[in-house]
Amino acid sequence: MRVSTLNLYNTSSNQLNNLQSALARTQMQLSTDRRILTPADDPVASARALEVSQSQGRNEQFATNRNSANSSLSAVEGALQNSSELLQDIQTLVVNAGNGTMLPSDREALAVELEGRLQDLFAVANTSDGNGGYLFSGYKTTTLPFTASPGGATYQGDQGVRQLQVSDSRKMPLSASGSAVFEANPTGNGVFQTKADAANKGSAIISTGSVADRGALTNKPYELNFSVSTDTPPVTTYTITDKSTGTVGPAQTYEAGKAIAFDGMSFDIKGVPAEGDKFSVAPSEKESVFTTVTKLIGDLRAPADGSSGKAALTNNLNTALNNLQQAHSNVLTVQASVGAHMKELDYLDSAGDDLGVQYAATMDDLTGLDQVKAISDFSQQQLTLQAAQMSFKTMSGLSLFNYL
Template identity: 25%
Template sequence: MRVATSQFYDSTIAAMGRQHAELVRLQQQITSGKRLQTAAEDPIAMGRLLRGREADVQNDAFAANRVAASDRLRFTELALSNLTNVIQRGKEVALGARKASLSDEERQAYLSEVQSQYEELLTIANRVDGQGVALFGGQRATAPYALQPVVPPPVPPSTAPANVVNYLGNGTVPKVDVGNGQMMATGVTGEDAFGPETPSATQQSVFRTYEAIISALTPPITDAASRAALQGQLDGLITNFDNNYQTALNMHVLVGTRQAQLDTLDSSGEAHGDQLKAMLLELESVDAASALSQFTQLKTALEASQQTFVAMRGLSLFNYL
């Protein structure tokens, strides 16, 4: 009989201990607002929760990458728009200077205009993004274009420029992960937009085109022969301006296409993020009303068990758990 009574007491105390532990767990849920406190409570749910948190952090990182890429592409798009505008004005000068009635005063005015455009081009080519990083330098963060002396220098009566603009960047554009395993280039190189440093049969740097038209417009017009010589040079340069314009326009379209891709990825990424956050909320959050109801019921049951136990033992005071 003593053994049975002892076993009863032990089992009753153990049961009340479990009730007390459950009360503590419910109280922690109510206080923190979180359903899971430790992995031991529900290993499967905790595993889903941890994986969901990791996916949510990664999705937010992709979103941040898209914002950074979009900002840089917007700076690039504006620069390319300015570039095409300058090239159009350069072609207009070439067409205007080609007229048969061109006076020497007009030649000087056109020369001054293309020299100003040349300087403007250099400014555009060395533009930076919001972080101060060169837009067209490839992996080079600082100014990718520089005005440098020609070696060996031209000898009079040559009208070739003594200084030319050279590209100091490289052909590699930084890429970032914008989601769905897609690595996107955040810009274009200088040679992509302004033309290659080494001329080809159909293309050359827009700076070489401008240096050529400046050289062509430098000698004064003294007679019909000098005017005809200028017209001949301008004919070829008009084609170069067209090629330079098309190159810049192609890059403008490419950058716009990337912007559209980012918009699409933003929409899908936002939807995915909403799904992840809803799942995390379901896994993490506790139903406060339900938890409070369980807590009240369990507390009442525990108090009743304690009172019954005290009465059965005939004690005047019970050391509550």
């Protein structure tokens, strides 16, 4: 068979190009540590690798989101811890204010100290989130949550709770509404509240009370009215009025310290009531902690002369202490919820790390390169190319004119 010089050159050139391309491709695989350089190399594996890569990207984004959520919740937890400590300090001051030997000047000093604690509470409630917003303003992140008002504070945020997607199926709250933390505090014992009328003249003190039979609760407001006879010795009686219907119960003889129980509620009254003294028993309401402290400051500065004045102060201090305990309990509840969310983030981080390892292993199976085989192929292709180049050089040098 006769082979023309042109055909020889063309065939050899194409073969050398193919060998160089194969060598270059293997070298590229070794440099990138990837078996698939273009989708054409393995269309099925490429499509699957794209899906895994997208899932891997989402998992990494969720990890970033969890880190952001953890930072926000840590700031909220710190603010709640400060609130808890402040409320404990205020409760201690209330207990100290109940000391019967205190002079008006001593109570004034406590009132001044409470004003400082109140400002500290405002500072905590208006804590910044570090990004130009506020922790407890709900969705209105750039609005200052609380401003002082004559009765305590005005909440300017909303009830929204910001959330962030931290996994495929979980959104994590980043904060808590300031209203839920500082304003949604039940008064009294959390079910009902007892109060002494501000116009009382006697020295009677009413207790907080407790629920004796939850099934018998009516959630109605009641009023106890006291009467003192002119007999010798005088006899003190009281009637219970259902304020919702105006129904007045039968008169009952008053005994100091004896439990008064009706409609599932139980409490007692100690001391000596005067003619016309009144006490109310009503369902618990929601009261802002700022309102509670503001009232407390006013109660400490009010005159407390005589047995009636001291009794009024004691009743007010008991009411404030009960409300502060409820506020403290509410803060602890929110704090526990934040802690549970942070713990859940730890679990999600662990699961996300495991998922990341799984995705990486799958990607390696789909696109990863067998280094040993690739190096062996590279050496073989390099040797083949060199042999082809040498043979082409030899063949291209053959000519009849060399022998003439």
